[in-house]
Amino acid sequence: MNLNGARTIDIVNQGLRRRYRAERRFRFYGIAAIVFSLAFLFFLFLSIISKGYTAFRQTVIQLDVFFDPNLVDTGNPATDNYPALVRGALQRQFPEVQSRSERRQLAALLSSGAGFLLRDLVREDPDLMGQTLPVWLPADDDVDMFFKNPSNRDAPQSGRRLGDRQIEWLDRLAEDGRIRSQFNKTFFTSGDSREPELAGIWGAVCGSFFTLLVTLMLSFPIGVAAAIYLEEFAPKNRWTDLIEVNINNLAAVPSIVFGLLGLAVFLNFFGLPRSAPIVGGLVLTLMTLPTIIIAGRAALKSVPPSIREAALGIGASKMQMVFHHVLPLAMPGMLTGAIIGMAQALGETAPLLMIGMVAFIVDIPQGLSDPSTVLPVQIYLWADSPERGFVEKTSAAIMVLLAFLISMNALAVVLRKKFERRW
Secondary structure, eight states: OHHHHHHHHHHHHHHHHHHHHHHHHHHHHHHHHHHHHHHHHHHHHHHHHHHHGGGGEEEEEEEEEEOOTTTOOTTOGGGOOHHHHHHHHHHHHOTTOOSHHHHHHHHTTBOTTHHHHHHHHHHHOGGGTTOEEEEEEEBOHHHHHHHHOGGGGGSOGGGOSSOHHHHHHHHHHHHTTOEEEEEOTHHHHOOOOSSGGGOOSHHHHHHHHHHHHHHHHHHHHHHHHHHHIIIIISOOSHHHHHHHHHHHHHTTSOHHHHHHHHIIIIIIISOOOTTOHHHHHHHHHHHHHHHHHHHHHHHHHTSOHHHHHHHHHTTOOHHHIIIIIIHHHHHHHHHHHHHHHHHHHHTOOHHHHHTTTTSOOOSOOOSTTSOOOOHHHHHHHHHTOOSTHHHHHHHHHHHHHHHHHHHHHHHHHHHHHHHOOOO
C-alpha cells in the first residue's frame, strides 16, 4: 500500500514538473516572439530614420543675382531667360572660369530649378528688375549629397559625382559663408519632380486626401447601413448566411483584385478619368467596405439584448429601437472600424497602380477629377528612381506616411477608450 502510494506521489510530482517545464517553455517562446518582433520593428524604424532624416534639410548657395531687364521681360513671359540670370551670377562669382566645359561644371552646382525661384521672386515683386540682390538658391542634388556625406571628399575623383574643380569652388563658397543647410520646405510644399532637390510630397498628400475623402463619404454610410440591415432586420436564412460568408471572404481578398475590378468597371465601362482621386476612392471603397461591415456588425452585437428589450417594452418600434437606442451605443465601435479601414486604405498601393495613379504628375490636384497620385504610390515611384537623392526622399516620405498611419490608429484607440461602455 505504502509502496503503491509512494509511486502515485512520484507519478504526480513527475507530471507536475513536466507541466511546469511546458509552461516555462511556453513563456520563453512568447517572450522570444515579442523580442524578435520588437527587434525587427526597431531595425525597420532605425533603417528608415537613418536614411530619411537628412531629407528634411537642404543645401542652398547664395549668389548675388543681377535682375537684368535685357534678359527678363516681365510683360512677355515667353521671352524670359531666368537661367541666364543664374549663369551670370555664377560667372561674376568665379570670373576666372572661361572655358565652356568649366562653365558647364560650374552651372551644375546649382539646381536646374533655380531659375524658377527667381521667376517667382520677380512675379511677387516686379520692382526687383534692374537691382542686384543676394539670393539663396537650391544646390544640385549631387552637391547636397556631398555635404550630407563628408566622407565623399576622401573618395577618388572617379568614385565621386563631383570633380576636384567643383569641390574647390564649393570650398571657396563655404569660406565666404555662401553655403548653408536649411529646413527643406520644398519637400512639404512642392509636387513631384525629376530633380530630387525639387521633389516634394504635397501633390501626393493632396491626392491621398481627396481619395480618402471619397472613400470615407461612400464606405462609411454604406457599410453602416449594410451592417444594420444584416444584423437587425435581415431574416436568418441560407441567403443571409451566404452573404455573411462572402463578406468575410471579401475582407481577405488581395487588394490588387479590387484594382482589376475598378479598371474593368470604372475606367473601361463607365469611362471615368484615369489617375483621378474619384476613381481611386471608388476602388478603395470596394476594398474597405467588408472591414467596416464586419466591424459594424461586431459593434451592434456588443450591445446587450436588454437595451433592445427595454426599448421595445416601452412601445418603441423596431426601427426606433435600432436608431434611437442601439445605434448610438454601437457607433464608437463603428467609428473605430471605419478609422482602421481608412488607415488600411491610406497605405494601399496595388489597387491604385491598376487604375493609372502611378503616372508622373507634377501639378497639385485641386479637385476629385484632377490627375493625381497618392503617398504610397509616390514612395513606389521614388524607390524606383536611380538618383541617389531619391533614396533619402523615399525614406522621408515613408516616415510621413507612418506618421499618418500611427496618428489614425491612435485616434481609433482614443475614440474607443473615450466612448467605450462596459455592460
